[in-house]
Amino acid sequence: MLIIEYQASWEEDFINIKEVLTTSISSPDLVIEHVGSTAVKGLAAKPIIDIDLVYTKIEHLNLIIEELATIGYVHIGDQGIEGREVFKRNGGSKHEVLDSIRHHLYACHCDSSELHRHLAFRDYLRTNEAARKEYENLKRDIANQANQDKKSYALLKEDQAKSFIENCLKEAGSF
DSSP: OOSBOOOTHHHHHHHHHHHHHHHHOOOTTOEEEEESGGGSTTOOBOSOEEEEEEESSHHHHHHHHHHHHTTTEEEOOOTTOTTOEEEEEOSSSOOTTTTTSOEEEEEEETTOHHHHHHHHHHHHHHHOHHHHHHHHHHHHHHHHHTTTOHHHHHHHHHHHSHHHHHHHHHHTTOO
16 A cells, blocks of 8 residues: 555654764754654654755755765755755665655755745644645545545645645745
8 A cells, every 4th residue: 555544653753863963964053853743643644754954055965965975875956846856865875764664855945945945844734634634635545535545645646635735835934
């Protein structure tokens, strides 16, 4: 199943990854945020921890890229989403924590609109049970439409969940 019931262990998984990142990145003023569905208590989700590394100065991004490379990450650009830099494990180096917990890693400047969308949507779902349940049902429906196929799910979700997310952000007064 693509979407599974909320797991309390997701918070611990985030903390474990955060500890590794905190000790590996020396960028000043770095903030590490748990975003995405696994960051919302009670929300069923794909079991993948989404993490935003938040930096304050553009020049800090180069330091983040260099230091993440030393622990096995490759910077692959913004993948078409301005303000969100993507990092993937390169498979060349092994790390007990980073290789045992499925996660997506992004770096966002503190003024990035994508970062603010991530945080606003996460916080809205954390405080709005009706929206959380509606989003969960939407994700389950999309997973069923996609026959539990990851790629099909991602395409359908991008299309079908967009208006729901935009409405939540408007209700939250964020956008």
